[in-house]
Amino acid sequence: MPYSVVIPRLGLTMEAARVVQWYKQAGETVTRGEPLFSVESDKAVQDIEALASGVVYPLPNLPDEALPIGTPIGYILAPGEAVPAEVAAKAPAAATLGVAPSQVASAAQASPVVAPVGARKLSSPAARRRAKELGLDWRSLERPGGGPILLATVEQAAQQAGQRAPAPVAASAPVAPSAAARAGAVAEWLNVEADAGALVxxxxxxxxxxxxxxxxxxxxxxxxxxxxxxxxxxxxDTRALAATPGRLGVYVDERADVLSLTLDEGQAVLLSAGRIGQGPGARVTLSLSYDRAQVTREAAGRLLDAARALVEQPWLLLAS
Amino acid sequence: MREIRLIDGIREAMQEEMRRDPNVYVYGEGIGPRGGNFNETLGMADEFGVRRLIDTPISELGFTGMAIGAALTGLRPIVDIMFWDFAYEVAGQLINQAARIHYMSNGQFSVPLVFRGVVGIGGGAAGHHSAVPYPMYAHFPGLKVVVPATPYDAKGLLKTAIRDNDPVLVFEHRGIYSLKGMVPDEEYTIPLGVAAVQREGSDVTIVALARMVQVALQAADALAREGVSVEVVDPRTLAPLDKETILASIRKTSRVLVVDEAYAPYGVGGEIAALAADEAFYYLDAPIKRLNTLSAPAPASAVLEAEMVPTVDKVVVAVRELMNQ
Structure with missing residues (x-):
């Protein structure tokens, strides 16, 4: 497995260092503990020992300037191990790690074994939660100026995508609806848990x-x-939905507990249900995804409440 | 409403409860006709007599043991330990005995004891008169830990502590004894285990206790001028701890700084950090930070004291760092 050689941290205040000289040329072998290269930081020139044994592969086209700590500058390979093609191809880009995180991230996905130290994209827990709620992949976001992806980064990305954030739902943590991620679609969703004992x-x-x-x-x-x-x-306020074919979607997935919802073309409301639990305390989660342009939140809430009542007291169907 | 100092709130609480219940006594050094080291019992010997304000020799082990025994017989003693540093001498009686008797007697006995004294670094009081030991006591089951920050809270919480059937330890910061605040004319009590949001804000939560509440509020004023909105939450009691109010604030602001005059290791900040990580993890947008007194015995030099403890400037810097992650 290729071992990534990076600009090391040599002091608390050090931020970057320049590679002065490699003591091993490409293809030569190095033993752990041998001097491998030297760097110049703000204080001194210092020899850096190899932290692994193997065949040395310095990255070509390294800029002759101070590089940030953690910047990959080469690899130590096992004997006979080939340089990964994408490493060779991306070497110049990867050398300026940190200014092009998306490239690094995609390189890391393509070849995780060579993901250099420091290439891991960071995010705050709050940012991840919010991204999940919005159906966004936080890894795909960029924070202007760099640094971990924060709540504000996600909110800005969501705003730029012209989305409206779904209202928080108290009933249970919903799976992010892909409908919200669709361009132009203004969708929100609600979840509610119903007692299904009588229905069972x-x-x-x-x-x-x-x-x-x-x-x-x-x-x-x-x-x-x-x-x-x-x-x-x-x-x-929801009667017209039932009267017009296609506007009210209904879907049941008996394998899922909570559904991920997508509004189909022409749908204003999609009411869905998951698996009914077992036994006397059986429960089922009902989900409602709705188009904000066509249905108010209040109307959506009334519809979901009515559905829950009909699940919990199934005999009410006789009166409808 | 009327304005009183925090020390007046302490005294009024004891006076009102002694009028209300003849079983309430005070034990301590110089708390009789002398009126206490901090005037906390000033005038009380005149009203209640020296049989209820029992001046003791300098023998912490003696009068603490006496008070625990009195509590076991049904009295409601208040021990005035003066400085909490002196309580290390009797920690075994508090932790090993008072805290455990109710459990170990299978509920046959209760210890309705109030144990109160001053904490805090300041005035060059140095190593033996500057203890801030409440985290240690909050660690042990069976003890209730009260840390008031305002005159209103000091009075209301102490009255509740005196009526409580279990040992309640009250830590009063002498740096805020002269702090003024409004209290109602009519009688009131404050339940243990309910935090107070001392200032509402939206960007960062500061959890602070005792004198640090004032420090946090002043820092919040300074930060407001920079456009940073700070919420200040005072737990008021560490045991029981009002987790929900603290968590609700952290969930709102996504950032938390714990400012505490006690030492950091294994302390209040660590406990709040664990709480935030356990129950508000997905709301955190920045690392959880603590600001504490430097881990060293308190010096006699006022210059060094100021260096050791959290100050308004230090809080402002810490919050700026939190906001610039």
Whole structure:
């Protein structure tokens, strides 16, 4: 495995150093502890020992100037080990590590074994949480001026992408909806957990009653489609949704606990449900993704509340 | 409402509780006709007599043991240890006995003891009169730890401490004994385990105790002029600790600095840092920072004292660093 040789830290206040001389030429072998190269920092010229044994490969085209601590300047390879093609190709770019983090990140992904020390992209926990909420990949973000990706970096990126941040949902941590990431789509989502104990009992009894008559029982997806339709009809401001084909989406994924939601073309609202838990305390998470341009948050909340009521008290379907 | 000093709040709390409950006594050195080392019991011997304000010899082990025994029989003694440094002499009686008797007697006995005294570095009091030892006591189960920062809190918390059926340790910073503040005319108490947000802000949370609350508030004023909005949270009691108020603030600001006059190792800052990392990790946008007194015995030189303890300038610098991650 190639061992990355970097500009070492030689003092507390040192920030950069210039490579003065390599004591080994490309292809020569070095033994751990032997002098490998010398650097000039703000205080002195100093020999640096090899920290690994192997075949030396100094990066070509290193600029003759002070390089920041952690900048890769070469590799020590196992005998017979080839220089990775992308290392050779990217050598000049990688040498100015830190000013082009995205290149380094992609190089690191392509060949993780040579990811140089210092190339790891950093972020604050808050930035990661927010990026996840917004459906963004924090690794793809750039912070002007460098440094770890912070909350503000994510918020700015989201603003630039013309997104509106989804309102925080108290019920449970939602999986980021990919709908929010779609260009131009203004989507928010809500999650709510419902007690499915009564529904589990009802579906089981229905199943046994119908199978005695050799009739197929409606499964959870079919049942949920009826709940969704009844829930939309339950209030004035969402009734039109149920009446217009395509505007109300319904989806059940019986393998998932919480769903990642995507609004389809033409949909204003997508009501979805995950797997129903087992046993008497069974629970199910209902999710609602909605287009802010077509549906208010209040209306969306009423729709989700109505759906929860219909899950928790399934007999209410008879009255709808 | 009327304005009083923090030391007046301490005295009023004891006076009101002694009027309310004849089982409340005070033990300590010079707390009788002399009125206490800090005037904390001034005039009380006249009102309650020297049988309830028991002047003791310089024998911490003697009067602490006496007070714990009195508490076991149903009295509600207040021990005035003067300087908390002296309590190291009786730490075994507090930690090994008072804190554990309720548990080890299977609930048959309680120790309704209040143990109070001054803490803080200042005035060149040096190594034996500058202790800030509350983190040590908050470590042990069975002890309640109160660290007031304002006259209002000092009075309300001490009254609650006196009525509490378990040992409550009260740490009063003498650097704020003369701090003035408003208290209601009518009677009030403050429950243990409820933090106070002393200033609301949105950019960074400073958790501070005792005199450091004033330091943090002054730093917050200075930082406001730089456009940094600081929230100051005072836990008021370390045991029990109001985790929710602290966490809510950290979740709001994403940054936290703990300013404490006690030493840093294994202390309040470490505890708050662990709390933040455990329960608010995904809200942190910067490293968790602590600002404490230098880990060394307190010097006699006032110049060196000022170097050792957290100051307004040091807090401002620490917050700037937090904001420029």
């Amino acid at each position: 009992t009802l579906l089981a009894r229905l199943d046994s009653a119908l199978s005695a008559r050799k009739q197929p029982a409606p499964g959870w997806p079919a049942w949920f489609a009826r709940i969704a339709s009844a829930a939309a009809n339950a209030s004035e």
